Amino acid sequence: MSHLQQSFAVRFTYNVFFTEQLFANTNPLLADFFSQQATSEVRKKLLFVIDSGVVEAIPDLLTDITLYFAQHSDAVELVPDLMVVSGGELAKNSPDLIEKIVDTVDRYGIDRHSYVAAIGGGSVLDMVGYAAAISHRGIRHLRIPTTVLSQNDSGVGVKNGVNYRGKKNFLGTFVPPVAVFNDSDFLTSLDDRDWRAGISEAVKVALIKDKVFFEWIEANAEALAARDMATMQYLIHRCAEMHLQHIAGGDPFEMGSSRPLDFGHWSAHKLEQLTNFELRHGEAVAIGIALDTIYSNQLGWLTDADTNRVLTTLRTLGFSLYQPMLDADNSAGILKGLSEFREHLGGQLTIMLLQAIGQGVEVHEIDANRVRQAIATLREQEPTVQTLHA
Amino acid sequence: MSHLQQSFAVRFTYNVFFTEQLFANTNPLLADFFSQQATSEVRKKLLFVIDSGVVEAIPDLLTDITLYFAQHSDAVELVPDLMVVSGGELAKNSPDLIEKIVDTVDRYGIDRHSYVAAIGGGSVLDMVGYAAAISHRGIRHLRIPTTVLSQNDSGVGVKNGVNYRGKKNFLGTFVPPVAVFNDSDFLTSLDDRDWRAGISEAVKVALIKDKVFFEWIEANAEALAARDMATMQYLIHRCAEMHLQHIAGGDPFEMGSSRPLDFGHWSAHKLEQLTNFELRHGEAVAIGIALDTIYSNQLGWLTDADTNRVLTTLRTLGFSLYQPMLDADNSAGILKGLSEFREHLGGQLTIMLLQAIGQGVEVHEIDANRVRQAIATLREQEPTVQTLHA
Numbered sequence: 094m095s096h097l098q099q100s101f102a103v104r105f106t107y108n109v110f111f112t113e114q115l116f117a118n119t120n121p122l123l124a125d126f127f128s129q130q131a132t133s134e135v136r137k138k139l140l141f142v143i144d145s146g147v148v149e150a151i152p153d154l155l156t157d158i159t160l161y162f163a164q165h166s167d168a169v170e171l172v173p174d175l176m177v178v179s180g181g182e183l184a185k186n187s188p189d190l191i192e193k194i195v196d197t198v199d200r201y202g203i204d205r206h207s208y209v210a211a212i213g214g215g216s217v218l219d220m221v222g223y224a225a226a227i228s229h230r231g232i233r234h235l236r237i238p239t240t241v242l243s244q245n246d247s248g249v250g251v252k253n254g255v256n257y258r259g260k261k262n263f264l265g266t267f268v269p270p271v272a273v274f275n276d277s278d279f280l281t282s283l284d285d286r287d288w289r290a291g292i293s294e295a296v297k298v299a300l301i302k303d304k305v306f307f308e309w310i311e312a313n314a315e316a317l318a319a320r321d322m323a324t325m326q327y328l329i330h331r332c333a334e335m336h337l338q339h340i341a342g343g344d345p346f347e348m349g350s351s352r353p354l355d356f357g358h359w360s361a362h363k364l365e366q367l368t369n370f371e372l373r374h375g376e377a378v379a380i381g382i383a384l385d386t387i388y389s390n391q392l393g394w395l396t397d398a399d400t401n402r403v404l405t406t407l408r409t410l411g412f413s414l415y416q417p418m419l420d421a422d423n424s425a426g427i428l429k430g431l432s433e434f435r436e437h438l439g440g441q442l443t444i445m446l447l448q449a450i451g452q453g454v455e456v457h458e459i460d461a462n463r464v465r466q467a468i469a470t471l472r473e474q475e476p477t478v479q480t481l482h483a
Numbered sequence: 484m485s486h487l488q489q490s491f492a493v494r495f496t497y498n499v500f501f502t503e504q505l506f507a508n509t510n511p512l513l514a515d516f517f518s519q520q521a522t523s524e525v526r527k528k529l530l531f532v533i534d535s536g537v538v539e540a541i542p543d544l545l546t547d548i549t550l551y552f553a554q555h556s557d558a559v560e561l562v563p564d565l566m567v568v569s570g571g572e573l574a575k576n577s578p579d580l581i582e583k584i585v586d587t588v589d590r591y592g593i594d595r596h597s598y599v600a601a602i603g604g605g606s607v608l609d610m611v612g613y614a615a616a617i618s619h620r621g622i623r624h625l626r627i628p629t630t631v632l633s634q635n636d637s638g639v640g641v642k643n644g645v646n647y648r649g650k651k652n653f654l655g656t657f658v659p660p661v662a663v664f665n666d667s668d669f670l671t672s673l674d675d676r677d678w679r680a681g682i683s684e685a686v687k688v689a690l691i692k693d694k695v696f697f698e699w700i701e702a703n704a705e706a707l708a709a710r711d712m713a714t715m716q717y718l719i720h721r722c723a724e725m726h727l728q729h730i731a732g733g734d735p736f737e738m739g740s741s742r743p744l745d746f747g748h749w750s751a752h753k754l755e756q757l758t759n760f761e762l763r764h765g766e767a768v769a770i771g772i773a774l775d776t777i778y779s780n781q782l783g784w785l786t787d788a789d790t791n792r793v794l795t796t797l798r799t800l801g802f803s804l805y806q807p808m809l810d811a812d813n814s815a816g817i818l819k820g821l822s823e824f825r826e827h828l829g830g831q832l833t834i835m836l837l838q839a840i841g842q843g844v845e846v847h848e849i850d851a852n853r854v855r856q857a858i859a860t861l862r863e864q865e866p867t868v869q870t871l872h873a
Contacts, residue, residue, distance in 0.1 A: 096500045097724055099639075099659070101731040106490040135831050195647065195654070205737070205829030227617065229827065230644060230655045231736070249489075254620060257585065264585070265620045266656055269489070334487055341491040346621070347595070437619065439595030441525050 105269040105345070109249050109333055111326070115237065115276040116157040118164050126272055127168035127208075137207045140172040142194060142221045144213025146180035147239050150282035154212075169208065172201045182370040184216040185255045185262075194224035203232060208271070210235035214287075215243040215374070219265070222253030226268040233271045239279035241291025241325065242375050245332035249273050251345055261362055262437070267346040275333070277326050285320075289411050290375025292317055293357075295332040296407065297382055298339075301356045304451025306331055311402060314409035347438075355434075356445040356453055357381030360419075360464075362437075363430025367418040379412035380419070380471070387467040388459075389447040399450050404474070415475035419468045427468070428461055495659040495735070499639050499723055501716070505627065505666040506547040508554050516662055517558035517598075527597045530562040532584060532611045534603025536570035537629050540672035544602075559598065562591045572760040574606040575645045575652075584614035593622060598661070600625035604677075605633040605764070609655070612643030616658040623661045629669035631681025631715065632765050635722035639663050641735055651752055652827070657736040665723070667716050675710075679801050680765025682707055683747075685722040686797065687772055688729075691746045694841025696721055701792060704799035737828075745824075746835040746843055747771035750809075750854075752827075753820025757808040769802035770809070770861070777857040778849075779837040789840050794864070805865035809858045817858070818851055 211221035238248030254265025361381035601611035628638030644655025
């Protein structure tokens with residue numbers, strides 16, 4: 094018996110650009126990107142797949158894209174067929190969309206060195222990224238996130254995925270994009286819920302990693318709720334930066350079992366599902382953060398004062414911190430989220446809690462009764478919130 | 484406008500083991516592997532997917548596997564449902580097989596840190612590897628290749644894939660296995676065609692990279708044709724080693740555009756398709772090697788003497804070097820293989836030819852008339868071969 098050992102490292106590099114009016118003829122960013130990537134041999138192709146919600150909000154978008162690449166046709170060859178697909182969770186629940194993209198890749202002869210660009214919220218990016226990742230063993234993928242959530246979190250990361258028979262992200266891969274373009278103009282078209290929802294991922298990463306950033310959010314919560322764009326731009330930049338650092342500094346393809354950026358997420362995933370995705374991901378995460386913050390307080394780790402700062406900040410941002418499905422306490426209820434979370438991560442259960450503001454800590458056991466108690470706290474506090482908002 | 488730059492490297496490490504009687508209770512190799520990978524927290528699961536052709540040839544295999552893991556149940560938990568799937572190209576043409584595996588992964592709660600093992604020829608390994616790669620963003624994948632071709636080439640590499648609407652490997656990913664187990668006992672059950680077919684990949688890599696290895700094959704061609712096992716074991720070991728070195732030393736996930744290990748492959752892929760996969764991949768590669776060797780000779784790069792050594796070695800190994808579909812000279816014929824090959828690689832056309840035995844060289848243009856001339860040479864030489872083999 095003998096063996097050969099194989100060992101190699103693969104380096105991945107990409108930029109996350111921050112800009113405005115990405116498709117304005119006067120904005121050279123995209124054209125420059127493609128020109129720099131061009132090789133002498135063959136003109137590369139570029140297929141766009143666009144979230145229908147974005148097209149509804151910005152009816153000129155398709156024309157703007159076509160005009161932009163007509164102006165910059167030396168850099169890349171635009172596939173004239175701009176695909177528009179359903180946004181939101183529907184994008185990830187529709188296997189036929191994957192097939193449609195793969196067929197378009199085939200029809201236009203888009204090879205591994207050409208591009209598939211996605212414009213939209215996190216769900217569309219996840220779905221298009223997956224279709225690009227499996228076509229020809231991976232076509233270069235560009236992301237143009239249009240929501241707060243996707244600009245500061247999922248859109249700048251390395252994961253893609255779709256749901257399968259109702260199981261969230263059951264199919265997917267780890268494949269970094271070749272570039273991300275964050276255009277803050279897209280954010281003006283968001284409704285208040287989507288504007289707000291993405292902020293919870295920033296609260297999350299601040300709470301477990303960066304006290305200074307949490308205090309900045311706390312101080313700017315009213316400005317954020319009032320849709321101040323400059324404040325939002327800073328929040329997105331800092332949150333995206335921390336997300337990128339976490340990926341690069343740790344285990345980018347999650348081959349180990351720790352995922353410390355998942356604070357507040359075990360219940361959030363389940364809650365989204367229990368509400369049939371009527372709750373936005375970010376709204377569910379805000380509740381999940383509140384739940385695990387109270388749980389950390391119950392353990393004696395987080396002071397009452399700090400616990401209240403977290404809850405108050407979330408409420409000032411406009412989040413509602415209770416949802417009746419939290420109390421669906423049966424075998425398919427919120428606590429089922431723990432085992433599903435474990436299975437999705439693989440290995441043993443790992444849940445992030447708070448030792449202090451800015452300092453997360455991993456635990457491997459969660460006590461069901463303590464969770465019920467935390468839920469009760471949120472339920473009891475809820476009416477006050479409703480009065481405040483009335 | 485500002486940007487953040489992301490950059491990280493991911494290291495992949497795996498062993499390729501060479502053994503006999505992998506599932507004999509006395510062989511600790513597999514059990515040791517799982518014990519070494521075990522973590523204290525959770526016992527990992529292991530799902531087997533097995534090529535039906537292998538089960539037919541070795542009827543005791545399923546029992547052997549069950550007994551082996553009953554004996555070594557501390558190391559890993561065998562999923563009792565051993566999946567048996569069609570082998571050969573059918574495995575890669577059946578989207579329902581992917582779905583079946585994904586469903587089994589779901590049903591048995593196999594997480595990202597558990598294992599999916601494939602036993603079979605290259606097609607089954609490619610298909611199962613793909614199903615494992617997309618489930619939960621990648622379940623640990625073990626390969627147990629059972630053919631010469633998969634033991635010395637595809638099975639030790641980092642690619643997986645399935646066909647889509649008749650297009651070879653249209654869907655797939657680059658994901659290294661966590662281990663490969665080459666058990667030479669499986670080779671005894673191969674018919675002569677499959678035994679022989681895998682040798683052409685060794686001829687290929689020797690011709691473009693290692694004159695000494697080619698001369699070894701030349702000197703041992705009769706022993707290989709006569710199915711001498713020790714000779715075959717050396718051939719597989721050396722070929723696998725060169726394949727691993729090529730991957731590690733170059734561009735493992737083929738993000739650039741060069742793939743020098745594809746000598747003889749542009750026509751081989753097309754020929755397999757034109758013969759409805761009646762020609763084995765390795766048989767088509769032998770013809771592809773002969774074709775590109777003669778083409779290299781026509782360019783004045785390879786001497787007549789060396790050209791004859793290559794053709795004689797291939798014929799001594801038992802390969803037939805002409806197939807009538809080579810002369811299907813229409814828009815869907817063999818020359819179409821050039822553009823399909825370019826599209827699959829992406830970027831410009833890159834074809835490996837021979838400067839000398841052991842020394843490949845890349846070109847970016849192929850002359851159609853020269854190809855027709857090389858085909859004519861193979862056609863004219865064919866009757867002699869048939870007489871020799873009669």
